[in-house]
Amino acid sequence: MKNLQENKQNNKTFVTQPLLPSLEEYISHLKDIWESKWLTNMGEKHNLLENRLKGVLKIKNVSLFNNGAIALLTALKALDLPAGSEVITTPFTFAATPHCISWNGLLPVFCDIEPGTMCIDPDKIENLITAKTSAILAVHVYGFPCDVEKIEKIAQKHHLKVIFDAAHAFTTEFKGKSIATFGDISMFSFHATKLFNTAEGGCLTYNNDDLVKKIYNLRNFGIQSEEIVEEIGINGKMNELQASLGLLNLELFEEEKNKRAEIKAFYDQNLAGIKGIRVPQMPETATNSYQYYPIVIEDDYPLSRNELYEKFKSINIMTRKYFYPICSDYECYKGLPSSSKENLPVTNEIKNKVLCLPFYGNLDFETLKIICKTLMPVRNQ
Numbered sequence: 001m002k003n004l005q006e007n008k009q010n011n012k013t014f015v016t017q018p019l020l021p022s023l024e025e026y027i028s029h030l031k032d033i034w035e036s037k038w039l040t041n042m043g044e045k046h047n048l049l050e051n052r053l054k055g056v057l058k059i060k061n062v063s064l065f066n067n068g069a070i071a072l073l074t075a076l077k078a079l080d081l082p083a084g085s086e087v088i089t090t091p092f093t094f095a096a097t098p099h100c101i102s103w104n105g106l107l108p109v110f111c112d113i114e115p116g117t118m119c120i121d122p123d124k125i126e127n128l129i130t131a132k133t134s135a136i137l138a139v140h141v142y143g144f145p146c147d148v149e150k151i152e153k154i155a156q157k158h159h160l161k162v163i164f165d166a167a168h169a170f171t172t173e174f175k176g177k178s179i180a181t182f183g184d185i186s187m188f189s190f191h192a193t194k195l196f197n198t199a200e201g202g203c204l205t206y207n208n209d210d211l212v213k214k215i216y217n218l219r220n221f222g223i224q225s226e227e228i229v230e231e232i233g234i235n236g237k238m239n240e241l242q243a244s245l246g247l248l249n250l251e252l253f254e255e256e257k258n259k260r261a262e263i264k265a266f267y268d269q270n271l272a273g274i275k276g277i278r279v280p281q282m283p284e285t286a287t288n289s290y291q292y293y294p295i296v297i298e299d300d301y302p303l304s305r306n307e308l309y310e311k312f313k314s315i316n317i318m319t320r321k322y323f324y325p326i327c328s329d330y331e332c333y334k335g336l337p338s339s340s341k342e343n344l345p346v347t348n349e350i351k352n353k354v355l356c357l358p359f360y361g362n363l364d365f366e367t368l369k370i371i372c373k374t375l376m377p378v379r380n381q
């Protein structure tokens, strides 16, 4: 029975597949760790990865974390936002984004998205600002950059902090600048599903040197020295096993990006003529992180998004309805005034139309052809 189940699982095509180095190379890192007997608490591999990432992400300060959510939680904490204040954010994101706001004792206020990039609509932010607003937490959804310039301008005008959830945007550039350099702090996730992964993991990036010590302490229970605990911190430390995976994957992610670029080109070419399928594209001013391949199923396509999802599932191709449900529809947020459908017309339309197709370097062209063929509308359908 177990074998049967495993076989079935193996026949499935998932939306992504983790980037993995060779097992031999990983074992050689494990040998170093065994010899040093240093498993965590800012070890050698951790510090090496932190320094290397400063170069890759082109940013002055990088703080590694055990996962992206704890990193985001810590970013909001490090900015000392007043208790109970409001943080304007997008409902078109993963649960972690609004949850990190709530776990900090702050109130998420949902803002609508713009249909092109599906990121927060900067032109709808100012209407939501009240005397209680302390920050904007925007997400570079699928690696598409938010309108960082407009968001920073609004924040300056209203004296708000800006945090970017860059979980999907590893190495995206905007107007020739690394996406990691915008806002007060950005967060990257290194979860197994991300282009660059450490199994679980993440980091914060920021220009302000004053935040280095604060974030270092918050990540380690607020411990400043053996006898001094300065802050109410948490355990956000990345361990040596995670960091080793990161060091090896750092050597591989560019090649993975190139393979994904080829897959994207194949999809783009094959889907271009299909009526009712819109493929959102990077703005010309940005480079792609190749994190996801989302498509939008418009009303003139013969099937609904859900019907198409089921059609793929019936042939063992597991697409994902990212992001459905939207965060403002979760039980814990649906009562908020900003969760109303009137406040979020574009998000409520897109949530029923978007579908992420399988997208990873090892995706074979035979499967790709099947995916594209499945998307071709059948005559008289």
Ligand SMILES: Cc1ncc(COP(=O)(O)O)c(C=O)c1O
Residues within 6 Å of the ligand: 067, 068, 069, 070, 093, 094, 096, 097, 139, 165, 167, 168, 189, 190, 191, 200, 201, 202
């Ligand atoms: C947009 C977004 N924010 C935050 C996170 C949380 O990151 P992690 O899974 O590393 O905790 C994710 C997740 O994967 C995400 O997609």
